[in-house]
Amino acid sequence: MVDIRKAVFPAAGFGTRFLPATKAIPKEMLPLVDKPLIQYVVEEAKSSGLQEIIIVTGMGKTAIEDHFDTSFELEKLLQERGKYELLKMIEEVSGMVHFAYTRQKKPLGLGHAISITRNLINNEPFSVFLGDDIIDSRVPAMKQMIGVYKKYSTSVLAVQKVPRSDARLYGIIKGKKVAPNVYRVLDLVEKPKGTPPSNLAIIGRYILTPGIFNALEVTRPGAGGEIQLTDALKILIQTEEIYACEFEGARYDAGDKLGFLKANVSLALKRPDIRADFVKFLKGLKL
Numbered sequence: 001m002v003d004i005r006k007a008v009f010p011a012a013g014f015g016t017r018f019l020p021a022t023k024a025i026p027k028e029m030l031p032l033v034d035k036p037l038i039q040y041v042v043e044e045a046k047s048s049g050l051q052e053i054i055i056v057t058g059m060g061k062t063a064i065e066d067h068f069d070t071s072f073e074l075e076k077l078l079q080e081r082g083k084y085e086l087l088k089m090i091e092e093v094s095g096m097v098h099f100a101y102t103r104q105k106k107p108l109g110l111g112h113a114i115s116i117t118r119n120l121i122n123n124e125p126f127s128v129f130l131g132d133d134i135i136d137s138r139v140p141a142m143k144q145m146i147g148v149y150k151k152y153s154t155s156v157l158a159v160q161k162v163p164r165s166d167a168r169l170y171g172i173i174k175g176k177k178v179a180p181n182v183y184r185v186l187d188l189v190e191k192p193k194g195t196p197p198s199n200l201a202i203i204g205r206y207i208l209t210p211g212i213f214n215a216l217e218v219t220r221p222g223a224g225g226e227i228q229l230t231d232a233l234k235i236l237i238q239t240e241e242i243y244a245c246e247f248e249g250a251r252y253d254a255g256d257k258l259g260f261l262k263a264n265v266s267l268a269l270k271r272p273d274i275r276a277d278f279v280k281f282l283k284g285l286k287l
Helices: 037-047 062-065 072-080 082-093 110-115 141-152 164-169 211-217 229-236 257-268 274-284
Strands: 006-010 053-059 098-103 126-128 134-136 155-159 171-179 182-190 199-207 242-246 250-253
Touching: 037 062, 037 126, 037 134, 037 141, 053 062, 062 126, 072 082, 082 199, 082 274, 098 134, 098 211, 110 211, 110 229, 126 141, 134 199, 134 257, 141 155, 141 199, 141 242, 155 171, 164 182, 164 199, 171 242, 199 242, 211 229, 250 257
Parallel strands: 006 053, 006 126, 053 098, 155 242
Antiparallel strands: 126 199, 134 250, 155 199, 171 182, 171 199, 182 242
16 A cells, blocks of 8 residues: 555635635635635645645746745844744744645646646655635544545545535535445535435545546546546546545635635634634624
């Protein structure tokens, strides 16, 4: 069994749901309390034991690269002013893991974004993180999934139960439970229009075998001319088993305005430096 070492972060989208804020700022750099969205997900990857982050960027995304790069001027200024705690924080951001970048020149979908990382993956199993999904958990969600991968040595999808009325918003699996919180995937449906096969929705964490690249090569464009990862997984499942991990933790859809606000409130309440004053403020609101 080959260990999971690499993580792909698709980050080439325009973030249209957050316009006008994202006209000049990448959606991935919007702050949750005091850290950008993408940093939370990179920290999850590091805490899960991953060693290399491959970020798929697009036009106007240089702020992501700058954030994880060394800032000599800022570090020098903080040192001169004796702000050593802030200096340590900045140094930790740039030194977390090894970063590599590749550009998706056209917005052709999640499947296409993953396909262009093939040469960087180098025929290894790898993970995929969608930065919109912030998962707050005692054990990192990806680390939970890696535990499933170590048992079955094949692709693993993160899933979460959702109301059946919301199933039309997600990719949904049809699965057979084989262990606590683990399912063998029998089928996948992207945003089902009729009765969904279950209430287990695919959430933005994946472990994929190199076989996904061959599947993506023969995946036809779907709605909007985009290559859908779910469609490629439906092809892959014909030749390889796929499992799903129902992770433990609170998930926030930070790609949605309401989900983004919920994430900010929930994470702020976990901060000992601001919790007391924030609770006082919330209790004082006339709702």
